[in-house]
Amino acid sequence: MATSALDPFSRLPTELVIAVFAHHAADEPLGPLTTRSVCRRWLHITDSTPVLWRRIVLDNTALKLPSLHHQALLYLQRSEPFLLDVEVRTHDPDRVLPILSPLLPAVSRWRTFSTAGFRNEHIQMTDLPLSSRAPDPLPLDRLVLTLYEFDFDELDDEPDTETGSAGKTRFPTFTEDGQMHLRTSALPSFLELAPLHFTHLTISEGILEATHTNAASILDLLLATPALRVLVFEGWQHDDEPLAYATPLPLVALPYLEVLHIRTTCITRRLLSRLDTPRLHTLVLAYLNVDFRVRSAEYTGEDGDSDDEAHDFSQSPWSDHATGMGLRSLIARSRPPLKVLEMDYSDMRTKDFQWVFDRLPELEEFRIVASDMSNRVIGLLRPTYNLDDGSVHLRVPRLRKLCLDHCQRLSGDAVVAALVTRARFTDSASDTHLYSKLADVLVSACEQVDGRHEAMLTRALGRRFRC
Structure with a gap:
């Protein structure tokens, strides 16, 4: 008996096969991966039909992160030039950025974005300025990470107090001003991420409950963001890990960073001492003064770690020491063309001020608030x-x-x-x-x-x- 008689499906015109495959793909997110693995003809039809690949469901409850990255890149390539419907399924909000990282450079092609598992969210991406169909498209170059030690996603389904509408997502992942904003309990490692192309990054420890982000986790994330031009870290005044148990710190090169803003933290020295920022022109240090001993001031052996010979009065001697030594390290390594230095409730020892002033030949603006100088x-x-x-x-x-x-x-x-x-x-x-x-x-x-x-x-x- 002829093969065609045994396999009626093989006699169908390609157009009908595509229609069947499209129906299958609508019901089964991984349908294209299944059909392309059956035979050579189905492989050719599936791979040459972009419409079959336009729905990308990244299910972290079924696949591990490396498999999801492979799936995302394959769908992204095969779906060209169609718009994409992207869905993330996970019970862990900390996984959203790692899961999406391969797709973020193509966010202008997204038609919709939705999440399921830890929260239910649906965004019409074509309504946002990030879409290629927007009148004045914006690049996705701004990322805001807000850290919490517990989950507030139940608030998403409550009525919006400003508009009175029910079921509106209060904290959308993609905002109307073109930012990506995620709430997580921990920062992802660069090993989990495809390279990120953001130029502006804000990391904020949530204001409702103190979190304890250490310098190692921040620096580890920064390894995945080499294109940064603006970096803002807003923290709490909690101490870092004990030095005896501290995670080794990577040296992070940020060759395009121009603006650095560090606010309300005790890990200033550990951050500044491991950054290489040869283009930095604006540095803002705010609310760093504390009246208790901080572990990052316990370094010994580095030039300048000795006591301040001036013995000038200070209400925050430990944070003064840490801030000054961190700034010394940053300047010595990077030799940045710093033009603006702002210190708001942030101080240094007298000898640190002298060391810094002697090495900032391009400084044009110096602003200091509430200082014991x-x-x-x-x-x-x-x-x-x-x-x-x-x-x-x-x-x-x-x-x-x-x-x-x-x-x-x-x-x-x-x-x-x-x-x-x-x-x-x-x-x-x-x-x-x-x-x-x-x-x-x-x-x-x-x-x-x-x-x-x-x-x-x-x-x-x-x-x-x-x-």
């Missing part, structure tokens, strides 16, 4: 003259903007002596390519700066001075 520190901004050869040394020679806010240890006389002397020198300097004139000086809420000092600063700086 002493008169010795503000005095570092004065020009110093070498009587032997008449040469002049001026730290941070390109400084144009200076803000001193709530610096209660500074005397008015020290502020006037430093800034008036500096202004006279830079205003009269002929080497304008070496020295910048002070263009904007703000002194705010410094108790020891009174009306007399304000008058002297106004005479020297004119409209460039604000109080």
Whole structure:
């Protein structure tokens, strides 16, 4: 008997076979993988029919992560040029980013996105600016990771207090301003991720309950994000692992990073000491001061780890030490062209300020709030003259903007002596390519700066001075 008589399906026209396969793929997410494995003809038909591959169901309850990555890449390639319906099935919210990572570079092709398991979510991706069909498409370049130690997904199904609508997802994975926002209990390792192409990354420890993210996990994630231009970490003031048991820290190269913002944490030194950021131009350190001993200040043997010879007053000696040593390490390794340094409720020891000022020739703006910095520190901004050869040394020679806010240890006389002397020198300097004139000086809420000092600063700086 002929083979065709035994196998009526083989006599069907290709168009009908495709229709059958499409119906099968609609009911069975892995249907294309099944049909392509039957025979050579079915393999050819399946692989050459993109419509069969447009629904990508990544089921972490059935397959492990490497298999899901292989499946995602295969579907992504075979479905070209169709839009994709992407679904993630998992009971673990920490797996969402690793599962999706191979597909994120093609997010502009997504038609819908949905999740099942730990939460139920459905997003019409073509309504977002990330879609290629949007009037002004945006790249998916911003990732926000919010860390929680427990789950708030039951809130997703409650009525929205602002709109009154029921069943609306309050914390969508993809937002209307073009961000990807995930809530997780732990950061993924770079070993679990396809390379991420985000240029902006925010990691935030949830405000409802303190989490304990260590420096090792942050640095490990950063190994998967080499394209970053902006990095923000907002934490809690909890200590890191004991040094005797601390996870070894990788050295992370972020060759394009331009802005680094670290806020409210005790792991500043461990983070800064393991970053290589040769293009960093803006560094913001906020709410790092603590009055308790932090383990990251217990390093020994590095240049500068000795006690501060100035013995200046400090309400936060341990965090001052850690912040200063972390900044020393970052600058020594990367030699960044830092132009903006902001320190808000963040301090260093006097000798760290001197070390840093001596190595920031491009710094244009320095802003410090609620600091215990002493008169010795503000005095570092004065020009110093070498009587032997008449040469002049001026730290941070390109400084144009200076803000001193709530610096209660500074005397008015020290502020006037430093800034008036500096202004006279830079205003009269002929080497304008070496020295910048002070263009904007703000002194705010410094108790020891009174009306007399304000008058002297106004005479020297004119409209460039604000109080």
